[in-house]
Amino acid sequence: MSDPIEYRGTTAVVTGASSGLGAEFARRLAARGADVVLVARREERLRDLASELEASHRVTATPIALDLTLPDAAAQLRAELEGRGIRPSTLVNNAGFGMHGAFVDSDADETARLIQLNVTALVALTRELLPQLLGGRGALVNVASNMAYQASPGMAVYGASKAFVLSFTEAVGHEVRDSDLRVLAVSPGATRTEFFDVVGERFDAPIREMTVGQVVGATLSRLDRSSPPPSFVPGWRNALNAKMAGIVPRRMAIAVSARTIERGERRD
Numbered sequence: 001m002s003d004p005i006e007y008r009g010t011t012a013v014v015t016g017a018s019s020g021l022g023a024e025f026a027r028r029l030a031a032r033g034a035d036v037v038l039v040a041r042r043e044e045r046l047r048d049l050a051s052e053l054e055a056s057h058r059v060t061a062t063p064i065a066l067d068l069t070l071p072d073a074a075a076q077l078r079a080e081l082e083g084r085g086i087r088p089s090t091l092v093n094n095a096g097f098g099m100h101g102a103f104v105d106s107d108a109d110e111t112a113r114l115i116q117l118n119v120t121a122l123v124a125l126t127r128e129l130l131p132q133l134l135g136g137r138g139a140l141v142n143v144a145s146n147m148a149y150q151a152s153p154g155m156a157v158y159g160a161s162k163a164f165v166l167s168f169t170e171a172v173g174h175e176v177r178d179s180d181l182r183v184l185a186v187s188p189g190a191t192r193t194e195f196f197d198v199v200g201e202r203f204d205a206p207i208r209e210m211t212v213g214q215v216v217g218a219t220l221s222r223l224d225r226s227s228p229p230p231s232f233v234p235g236w237r238n239a240l241n242a243k244m245a246g247i248v249p250r251r252m253a254i255a256v257s258a259r260t261i262e263r264g265e266r267r268d
């Protein structure tokens with residue numbers, strides 16, 4: 001049953017808002033009347049987006065430049081919000097990045113940063129803001145990936161970080177099921193953003209990608225259901241793949257995943 005969230009007059013915090021899915025979440029939420037807090041490292045991009053959103057939607061958009069891999073980033077962000085008198089009722093934990101290559105060759109510092117951003121910061125920020133979110137009628141959206149549904153050889157740590165996000169979000173969602181907060185883990189497949197530039201020059205985006213509009217539009221419409229599912233995979237092909245990964249023998253699911261990732265590897 002449809003029961004749209006009323007975002008007007010509320011505040012949404014979006015991490016990773018300087019590009020890709022995060023910028024689209026911010027645009028869509030602002031278009032529905034939410035004031036938005038835009039968090040990422042690239043301050044100029046955040047400022048430009050904030051000006052765009054304030055001009056087109058008559059909302060307040062607050063850019064906060066912050067490196068979420070810093071150990072106390074979540075507490076720092078909560079203090080910053082409190083200092084500005086901002087009480088969010090929606091949080092989109094979207095900031096994240098991927099690494100590609102055999103784990104045995106991986107860089108230890110880069111691996112630690114990935115876990116810090118994709119896992120530790122997401123958990124810490126959820127913990128910092130959840131008490132406030134529970135006082136409202138908004139949403140907690142954690143961005144996982146279709147790689148959450150099976151192991152990802154060639155992107156082992158990234159895939160595992162997203163499996164964590166999926167499991168964590170579904171569990172927290174269940175814990176707060178009697179509140180008015182709608183909790184959703186969204187697991188996009190390949191989506192046209194800067195993600196594949198960050199993953200590395202030896203890895204190409206797949207030919208079939210969804211657009212940020214498709215992914216974010218579908219996510220927000222799931223949240224507009226009176227009882228949203230605990231998690232959601234946008235795009236029917238991606239949803240089918242995730243479903244199949246849970247049905248076929250695990251060895252097969254891992255092999256298919258490895259082949260898909262290998263296909264993205266540049267041979268030149």
Ligand SMILES: NC(=O)c1ccc[n+]([C@@H]2O[C@H](COP(=O)([O-])OP(=O)(O)OC[C@H]3O[C@@H](n4cnc5c(N)ncnc54)[C@H](OP(=O)(O)O)[C@@H]3O)[C@@H](O)[C@H]2O)c1
Nearest residue numbers: 016018019020021040041042068096145190191193194195
């Ligand atoms: N695109 C895909 O195919 C795909 C598929 C499945 C899941 N996802 C997930 O979707 C989410 C968004 O990624 P995207 O595809 O939109 O990629 P993107 O365009 O590269 O955006 C990533 C965002 O994360 C921010 N970020 C990175 N490191 C950060 C840090 N240390 N502190 C704060 N912010 C940081 C970036 O901003 P700054 O660089 O300015 O800090 C940027 O705004 C990620 O969690 C990703 O894992 C993407």
